[in-house]
Amino acid sequence: MKVEVRYFTFLREITRRRAEIIEIEDDLRIEELLNTVCKMYGKEFEEILFKEKGHLADAVKVLINGSNIWRSEGLSTTLKEGDIVQLLPPIGGG
Numbered sequence: 011m012k013v014e015v016r017y018f019t020f021l022r023e024i025t026r027r028r029a030e031i032i033e034i035e036d037d038l039r040i041e042e043l044l045n046t047v048c049k050m051y052g053k054e055f056e057e058i059l060f061k062e063k064g065h066l067a068d069a070v071k072v073l074i075n076g077s078n079i080w081r082s083e084g085l086s087t088t089l090k091e092g093d094i095v096q097l098l099p100p101i102g103g104g
Contacts, residue, residue, distance in 0.1 A: 044097075
């Protein structure tokens with residue numbers, strides 16, 4: 011099945027794209043998708059998303075179809091065909 015992954019702010023700089031379609035196995039959990047994307051884009055990408063293995067960085071937001079994963083089953087949320095996953099890293103500024 012296929013899901014769309016959308017990247018925001020400096021994640022776009024790492025991936026060099028705004029979004030992409032990724033083919034995944036049926037019943038894949040969001041954590042497994044994030045691990046796959048981290049393998050695709052390397053250590054810098056992973057360090058932005060995760061503070062440690064299995065724990066998202068505090069300011070990172072992961073949305074599925076516009077809804078925060080923590081409103082569902084967190085990293086255990088199962089993906090479905092056509093889902094749109096948005097990865098929003100922390101935004102700095104002043």
